[in-house]
Amino acid sequence: MASGGFKTRHLAVVGLGLMGGSLALALRQHADKITGIELNAVSREYALDNKIVDAATDDLKAGVSEADTVILAAPVQMIRTMIERRIGSYLRSNTLLIDIGGTKHDICEAMGKLPVGIHAIGGHPMTGKEISGVQGSDGSLYKGRPFVLCPTRRTTPATRLRALELVAALEAIPFEMEADRHDHLVAAISHIPYLLSSALVATVAKEGEVDPTVWELAAGGFRDMSRLAGQDVQMMGDVVSTNTQAVATLLALFRMQLAMLEAMLISRDDQKLADFLKPAREARINWYQKYENGYKNGK
Numbered sequence: 001m002a003s004g005g006f007k008t009r010h011l012a013v014v015g016l017g018l019m020g021g022s023l024a025l026a027l028r029q030h031a032d033k034i035t036g037i038e039l040n041a042v043s044r045e046y047a048l049d050n051k052i053v054d055a056a057t058d059d060l061k062a063g064v065s066e067a068d069t070v071i072l073a074a075p076v077q078m079i080r081t082m083i084e085r086r087i088g089s090y091l092r093s094n095t096l097l098i099d100i101g102g103t104k105h106d107i108c109e110a111m112g113k114l115p116v117g118i119h120a121i122g123g124h125p126m127t128g129k130e131i132s133g134v135q136g137s138d139g140s141l142y143k144g145r146p147f148v149l150c151p152t153r154r155t156t157p158a159t160r161l162r163a164l165e166l167v168a169a170l171e172a173i174p175f176e177m178e179a180d181r182h183d184h185l186v187a188a189i190s191h192i193p194y195l196l197s198s199a200l201v202a203t204v205a206k207e208g209e210v211d212p213t214v215w216e217l218a219a220g221g222f223r224d225m226s227r228l229a230g231q232d233v234q235m236m237g238d239v240v241s242t243n244t245q246a247v248a249t250l251l252a253l254f255r256m257q258l259a260m261l262e263a264m265l266i267s268r269d270d271q272k273l274a275d276f277l278k279p280a281r282e283a284r285i286n287w288y289q290k291y292e293n294g295y296k297n298g299k
Helices: 018-026 041-049 060-064 076-085 105-111 157-169 179-210 213-217 220-230 233-241 244-267 270-296
Strands: 008-014 031-037 055-057 069-072 096-099 119-125 146-150 173-176
Touching: 008 018, 008 060, 018 031, 031 060, 041 055, 069 076, 076 105, 076 233, 096 105, 096 157, 105 119, 105 179, 119 157, 119 179, 146 157, 146 179, 157 173, 179 213, 179 220, 179 233, 179 244, 233 244, 244 270
Parallel strands: 008 031, 008 069, 031 055, 069 096, 096 119, 146 173
Antiparallel strands: 119 146
C-alpha cells in the first residue's frame, strides 16, 4: 500500500517522548495539523520550537476533541487508564484511535469497551533507542521496522485499512495478530532481554563494589549486553508488569538453560558445551542475515 494513502486532517499525539515525537515527525506530510498532548512543559516547548507539532497542551480533552486521528504514545499503564476512564467521551465519532504500547492484551480489552463509532486498534512498533525524551525524535525511527496491529471489538474493516495506511505512511512493515499472541512473542524478544540486561548490570555492579576496575575493563561484550538496561524504567516497568504470565513462563525456561550451562561447566564437559553453543550461534546468524539485516536494507 502506498504511503500516500494516509491523510489526516488533525492528528493528536498523546505523549511527546521519543516515540511520540518521532511519530509526529514521520507523519508531518500526512497531517494538516498536529497537536501534542504532554504534561511536561519543557517537552511541549521543545516540540513547538522544533516544529515537531503545531500546537501543544497538557489538557487531554482539549487536545483530542477535534482530532480525526489519535495516537497514544504514553507508558502502558497510562494508556490503559486514559482509555478506561475518560478518553472515549472526548473523541469524535469515526476517530481512528491507535496506541503504541509494548503490551496489548489489557489495552485492547479496554479499547473494546469504548463507545461504538470510535475506530480503535492496538499497535506496537518494534523499534526505539536507548535514549528517551522528545529531544531524540527521529522521523525515520519507524522506517523499515515491524509494526504490529492487534484488532479490538472496535476494529472495523475500515479501521484496519486506515491503520495499515498509517503504518505505510511510516514506511514500517505491518504484522497483524491477536493481542495475546503478540504479548507472548514480545516477552521472548523484548521483555526477557531487558530483564536479563538489567540483571547483568546489577551483577557487574556488585562485582564493582569489590573491585571497581571491572568498569574500566568493560568493553564490547558488556556494552552490547548491557544496552537494554539503559531504557526508561517507568516505560519498561509498565510493560513487564502488564505481561507477567508470559514473562514468568519464559524466565522459567531461561533458568533451565542456565542450569544446563552451569552443569556443563562444573562437569567440564567441553563437547556438550560446544553442542549447546553452536546451534545458538547459528540461530543468531540466520536471524540477523534474514531479518534484521533485511530490515536495515529495506527488504
